Amino acid sequence: MASSFPYKLYLVISEEACLHDHFLKVAEQAVKGGVDVVQLREKNASTEEFLRKAFWLKEVLDRYEVPLIINDNLDVARQVEASGVHVGTSDIPPSQIRENWRDVACLGYSIEDLNQMESSETKTADYLGISPVFKTDTKTDTIIEWGLSGVRKIRSMTDKPLVAIGNMNAENAAEVIKAGADCIAVVSAICASQDPAKAAEQLRNEIEKS
Numbered sequence: 450m451a452s453s454f455p456y457k458l459y460l461v462i463s464e465e466a467c468l469h470d471h472f473l474k475v476a477e478q479a480v481k482g483g484v485d486v487v488q489l490r491e492k493n494a495s496t497e498e499f500l501r502k503a504f505w506l507k508e509v510l511d512r513y514e515v516p517l518i519i520n521d522n523l524d525v526a527r528q529v530e531a532s533g534v535h536v537g538t539s540d541i542p543p544s545q546i547r548e549n550w551r552d553v554a555c556l557g558y559s560i561e562d563l564n565q566m567e568s569s570e571t572k573t574a575d576y577l578g579i580s581p582v583f584k585t586d587t588k589t590d591t592i593i594e595w596g597l598s599g600v601r602k603i604r605s606m607t608d609k610p611l612v613a614i615g616n617m618n619a620e621n622a623a624e625v626i627k628a629g630a631d632c633i634a635v636v637s638a639i640c641a642s643q644d645p646a647k648a649a650e651q652l653r654n655e656i657e658k659s
């Protein structure tokens with residue numbers, strides 16, 4: 450059966466993370482450089498603002514047939530007809546998302562504790578976020594730093610697609626893929642770059658050669 454998450458380079462974007470250009474331009478440049486899935490993560494926006502940004506971003510991504518994932522907010526995801534939603538342990542549980550959105554194409558769930566690996570919530574997800582592989586200033590409310598050994602351990606426990614997130618960049622992407630991740634997710638490696646297309650291309654090259 451074809452994987453419902455065949456992607457390798459995942460951009461997690463917000464307007465505020467984009468330091469040098471408008472977030473829609475950053476997203477488009479990143480896609481041109483090799484990003485093949487994008488998550489909109491607007492932690493401080495009202496639902497109305499989140500929805501507006503999601504519609505704009507979807508319009509850009511549709512031109513390149515790149516899927517849009519929405520962070521946390523099921524209503525926004527459904528209204529914008531996104532491909533899916535990413536949730537963590539403090540969000541709506543994946544099982545509830547499946548109940549409310551029968552044909553969700555892509556449901557992501559963060560793994561912060563090995564005990565989650567046996568749970569039905571984890572089993573219902575389409576991909577798992579390794580949360581975080583390395584500590585990052587972009588998200589500080591995390592409880593573990595998995596490191597390469599954590600990636601290997603999680604890989605040994607599941608066949609689901611694994612997304613590595615947390616301080617991922619062109620220097621460490623290859624070793625994280627070798628440890629068992631299927632996909633690299635980044636915020637600042639692309640959003641804080643002066644040249645998002647080049648940053649994405651470098652990441653993509655590292656992933657492809659590993």
Ligand SMILES: Cc1ncc(COP(=O)(O)OP(=O)(O)O)c(N)n1
Pocket residue numbers: 459461488490520521535536537538539540557558559578579580588612614634
């Ligand atoms: C691909 C990916 N992995 C993990 C996360 C983190 O989700 P979560 O734990 O719900 O934290 P917030 O992003 O909501 O702060 C993610 N967003 N994407």
Ligand SMILES: Cc1nc(C(=O)O)sc1CCOP(=O)(O)O
Pocket residue numbers: 461490559578579580581582585586587588591614615616617634635636637638
């Ligand atoms: C959105 C997000 N989730 C994380 C997790 O650990 O679950 S870390 C993170 C931010 C990743 O940003 P950067 O690429 O700048 O390190």
Ligand SMILES: [Mg+2]
Pocket residue numbers: 520521535536537540
């Ligand atoms: Mg969340």
